Amino acid sequence: QKDYLIVLLEKVTHLAIANQLPPSESKHLQNVFITEIELCTTTAQLIETCTTALLLFTQELADHQEKIRSPLIDQISEYIKNNLNAPLRIDELCAHFDLSQAKLKYLFKIELQMTIRQYIILQKITVAKQLLCTDSDIQKLPQALGFSDYAHFAKTFKRLTGMTPKQFRLQNYQK
Template sequence: MSPEKGLILDFAQTDAMKSILPNTSILSSHGANWEGIHVEYHRQPPNESPEHYLQQHSIGIIFSSAIGGVAVNGKRYGSEPCQSGEMFIAAAGTDFQSYAAEEQEFMAIAINPTDFDNTVYESTNSNLSEIIPHWKIRDLLILGIAWALKTELESGGLNGTLYVDALKNALSLHILQRYCAQKTKMRDFEGGFDPHKLQIVINYINEYIHRDLHLSELANLVQMSPYYFCRLFKQSIGVTPHQYVIQCRIKKAKQLLKRQDLSIIYISQQVGFHDQSHFSKTFSKIVGLTPKKYRDQL
C-alpha cells in the first residue's frame, strides 16, 4: 500500500486511531504540547483494523493478555495469545494491520521520523537508520519509558516538556542501538559548553522559569540539535536540562517564600509548577521541608 492509495495513520491528528479502531483512546498526548512524540492508551473490544500506512515510527505495547496479531507489509504474525508487556516496533512507511480476538488494552507510541533521524545523525554522524520490524518482543527499557509517558499523561503533565523530550531522546537512541539494521558507533562528546553559550542558556532558563520549556527551544538558543545540546549541557553542569530547571525553580521559590505577602499557590505558578501539590512534593524532596514549613523557619 502507498500513502496515496491507502488509509494513512497520522498520530499528529486528534484521536488518530479512531479511523481504524471502534473506540476512542482513554489517554492521548494530543494537546499536551509534546514535540515529536505522540502517545495513545486504549481499551478496545475484539476487532480487526483495516490495512493502514504508518506516518510515524510506531511502538505498540500490550497490557492485557489476548489472542491477536499484526500484519506488516502484508505478512501476518500472531494468532496466538499475546502476553502483557509484549510489543511490536514498526518504521514509518510500513503497511500495517492489527487484529484481536478478545478485548485488549494497549499503548501506542509514535515518534516523528524527522526527530528520530536528527537524533540518529547527531549521535552517530550517520544517516543510516533503517528500523527492522519486530513482533512480540519484550524490552524493559521501552516498557519503563512507556509507563513514564503514561504517568505523565495521567498527571496532566506535571514533570513538563523537558522531561518528555528526554524520554523521547532516550527511546530514539535505544531503538537505534537495538532495532535498526545498521550497527553504528555512538559519537563521543567532550569538553562541554563554551562558557558564553552556557550563560545564554542559563539566563534564558531563569528569565522564563515560569514557562514549560522545550529542549528544542533551549538548543536553538545556541544553534545545536537537542541531542548534542543535552550531552554538552550535562557535561558542563553535571545534571540534565530537566534536572537543572527543577533546581532553578526551587531556588527561585526559596527566594519568593521570603515574601510573606505572596501565597504559596502564587509562588508555585511563578516558578513553573501548575499544580501546588506537585510543587510541594518536589520542594520537600529537594529541600527536606514543605514550602510552608520552610517559610515558617525563615
C-alpha cells in the same frame, strides 16, 4: 581523631584537584585547615573545622566551575532564569539556541554535571526559596514558576529541600 580528619582533608584536596580546582589553591586550603585542625582541643571544634573545610572546598569548586563555563551555557542559563514562569521544554530551547537535543544535553552534563531538566528544576526551587522568605502568596508560587499545580510544586520542593514549602516559610520568613 585529628589524624583521621587530616587524612580526610587530603582526600578532599585530591578530589578538588581532580575536579579542576587549581592545585596551588587546593593545597593552600588544605594547609590552612590542617593548621586549624591541629589547634582544635575538643571534638566539637574538630567537627566545626571539618564542616567549614568541606563547605569552603565545595564553594571554591562551584566558583571555579562558574568561571570555566562556556558562553553558550551562560546564555542558556540566563534564558532559563528569565523564563522560569513558563513550562520550559527542551525542544524549544534547542530551537531557540539552534542546537540538537543531544548537543544541549551533552553541554549541561559536561559543564554543569547535571541534566538540563535538573538544572531547570533547581533554578525554580532556588527562586521559590527566595520568594518563600518574603510575604508572597504561597498558593501563587507554582503558577509563577511554571509548575502545573501546587501538589506538583510541593512534592518537587520537598524532594529537593527535605521540607514542604510551608515548613520552609515557617523556618525562614521573618516579618
